[in-house]
Amino acid sequence: MRVLQVSAELFPLLKTGGLADVAGALPAALAAAGAEPRLLVPGFPAIHDALTQECAVAPVALPWSEGRAALLRGRLPGFEQLVYVLDAPGLFDRPGNPYADDGGVAYADNHRRFALLGLAAARLAEGLDASWRPDIVHAHDWHAGLACAHVAASRARRRSEAKAVFTVHNLAYQGLFPAGHFGELGLPASHYAMEGVEFYGQVSFMKAGLHFADAITTVSPTYAREIQTPEQGCGLDGLLRHRADALHGILNGVDYRVWSPVDDAAIAARYSADDASAKAACKTALQRECGLAVTPEAPLFGIVSRLTEQKGLPLVLEALDELLAGGGQLVVLGAGDARLEAEFAAAAARHPAQVARRVGMDEGLAHRILAGSDVVLVPSRFEPCGLTQLYGLSYGALPLVHRVGGLADTVVDTTLEDLAAGTATGFVFDAFTADACRRALRRAFALWRRPEDWARVREAAMRQRFGWDIAAARYVDLYGDLLYR
Known part of the structure; x- marks a missing residue:
C-alpha cells in the first residue's frame, strides 16, 4: 500500500520537538513493515537546500490570487524514500x-x-504525480489537519479514493484562525460548519x-483515553467521544540508530546495558562542559524540554531547594516561557556548582545530557507520549515522571513489588502537585544511596525496547483495515 506521510517538521533537517523525530523515523519503519511510504514536507530553507535529484512534478494552484507553488520530488539525506517538497518561496522561505x-x-x-500543505497532499491523492498515487494520506498534527478535509472533499467529487489518517501529537495546539480566513483555505463552503472545521466561531x-479523517491515532494508548475527557479534551472531547470507534492509541517509538549509547558519536564514551561503566565518564564530561562541580557522588x-507550564517545570522549581539540599545537581536545556527561563537562569546564578542552564535546543548537548544524567525529569501536566523519557531509558537516565499519557505507558515506578520483580525503571508520581513530585524525588535519592539497587534498575531501564517496528506494524494493520474492510 502506498502511504503519504505529511508533516511540517523532519529530523534531522528541521526540528522544534518530537514531531520531527516521529516524521524522521516512521517512514523507514513503515517500509520495513511492508508499506510503500513517501513524505510530503513544506519547502522550508533547511529542507529545500538539502534536496537532491530534484525534479518538478507539477504546479499547485493556490486558493488565493498572488504567489506561486509547485511540487518537487527528490531525495533528502538519510531517507531511502522519495520525498515531495512543497516549493512556495513566498510562504516558506523565511527565517525563524x-x-x-x-x-x-x-x-x-x-x-x-x-492549508496549502493539506491541499498539496490531496492533489497527490488525486494523481498529481502520474508515477505514484497514495492509497493513504497520513497527516501529522494540526499543521497537516486540512489534508484530511481536502481528501474528503476530493472523494466527494470522485477525484480520489484515498483514505485519510490523522495523528494527534498534542491536542493543546489546535491551529485556530479567524473565521474570515476560511475563504482562503480552498475548501467547499459546506466545510465551515459545526460538523466540519468551525470551532466556536473560528477555523x-x-x-x-x-x-x-477515516481513522484517528494518538501517540500513546493512555492519551487516547485521556483526550476523551473534559479535563484533557481541550474542548474537543465531545467530538472525540463521538469518534471513539475510529480512535486508536499507538505508542511512539525510538529510533535506536540515533538514540542509543552503544554507538552515539555525540557522547564522551559509549556504553550499554551489559556494561554501563563508561556512563560515569559521560557524567564527568557533562559536569565539566556545563561548569558544574565534578562530583561523581x-x-x-537532567531536563531536555520546551520550558512551558505543560511540561510541569514549575514543580521542579518548587522542589529545587530540596534537590540541591540533598546534594543533587541539575542541567536544564531548553527555551520557552520567559518566566521559567528567568527562574532557571536565576537558580544557575545562585548555585553555579549545582545548576547549569543552556538556552535553546542543541541536539548534541541533548544526547550528552541524557548520557551524563542519572535522572531525567519529565513531570508533565499532560504528555501525549513523550520521547524524552524513552531516550532516558535508553541512556540509563532514570525517568522521574507524572503518571499521565505516554509517561504512564512507558515508566514503571520503583515500588517494592516492582523492585523485587526487576521491572522498575523510574520514579512515578500520581497527583500533579509539588508534594507528590517531592516524594518521587525523595525515592530517587533513597535509591541512589543503594548503588547496587540503582544499577539493577538502570539495567532494567536500558533493556526496555520501544522500537518503531512495533508502532509501524500497528499502523500498517490500521491502513489495511481502512483499505480492505
Whole structure:
C-alpha cells in the first residue's frame, strides 16, 4: 500500500520537538513493515537546500490570487524514500522556526501556509504525480489537519479514493484562525460548519483532522483515553467521544540508530546495558562542559524540554531547594516561557556548582545530557507520549515522571513489588502537585544511596525496547483495515 506521510517538521533537517523525530523515523519503519511510504514536507530553507535529484512534478494552484507553488520530488539525506517538497518561496522561505519569526511571533499567514500543505497532499491523492498515487494520506498534527478535509472533499467529487489518517501529537495546539480566513483555505463552503472545521466561531485545523479523517491515532494508548475527557479534551472531547470507534492509541517509538549509547558519536564514551561503566565518564564530561562541580557522588538530574507550564517545570522549581539540599545537581536545556527561563537562569546564578542552564535546543548537548544524567525529569501536566523519557531509558537516565499519557505507558515506578520483580525503571508520581513530585524525588535519592539497587534498575531501564517496528506494524494493520474492510 502506498502511504503519504505529511508533516511540517523532519529530523534531522528541521526540528522544534518530537514531531520531527516521529516524521524522521516512521517512514523507514513503515517500509520495513511492508508499506510503500513517501513524505510530503513544506519547502522550508533547511529542507529545500538539502534536496537532491530534484525534479518538478507539477504546479499547485493556490486558493488565493498572488504567489506561486509547485511540487518537487527528490531525495533528502538519510531517507531511502522519495520525498515531495512543497516549493512556495513566498510562504516558506523565511527565517525563524516553521511557525514563527525570530522573535517568536507566529506568522500572520500560517493559515495559508499549512492549508496549502493539506491541499498539496490531496492533489497527490488525486494523481498529481502520474508515477505514484497514495492509497493513504497520513497527516501529522494540526499543521497537516486540512489534508484530511481536502481528501474528503476530493472523494466527494470522485477525484480520489484515498483514505485519510490523522495523528494527534498534542491536542493543546489546535491551529485556530479567524473565521474570515476560511475563504482562503480552498475548501467547499459546506466545510465551515459545526460538523466540519468551525470551532466556536473560528477555523480549527485540528478539528478538521479529527472530523474528516477515516481513522484517528494518538501517540500513546493512555492519551487516547485521556483526550476523551473534559479535563484533557481541550474542548474537543465531545467530538472525540463521538469518534471513539475510529480512535486508536499507538505508542511512539525510538529510533535506536540515533538514540542509543552503544554507538552515539555525540557522547564522551559509549556504553550499554551489559556494561554501563563508561556512563560515569559521560557524567564527568557533562559536569565539566556545563561548569558544574565534578562530583561523581552527586546525583545529576537532567531536563531536555520546551520550558512551558505543560511540561510541569514549575514543580521542579518548587522542589529545587530540596534537590540541591540533598546534594543533587541539575542541567536544564531548553527555551520557552520567559518566566521559567528567568527562574532557571536565576537558580544557575545562585548555585553555579549545582545548576547549569543552556538556552535553546542543541541536539548534541541533548544526547550528552541524557548520557551524563542519572535522572531525567519529565513531570508533565499532560504528555501525549513523550520521547524524552524513552531516550532516558535508553541512556540509563532514570525517568522521574507524572503518571499521565505516554509517561504512564512507558515508566514503571520503583515500588517494592516492582523492585523485587526487576521491572522498575523510574520514579512515578500520581497527583500533579509539588508534594507528590517531592516524594518521587525523595525515592530517587533513597535509591541512589543503594548503588547496587540503582544499577539493577538502570539495567532494567536500558533493556526496555520501544522500537518503531512495533508502532509501524500497528499502523500498517490500521491502513489495511481502512483499505480492505
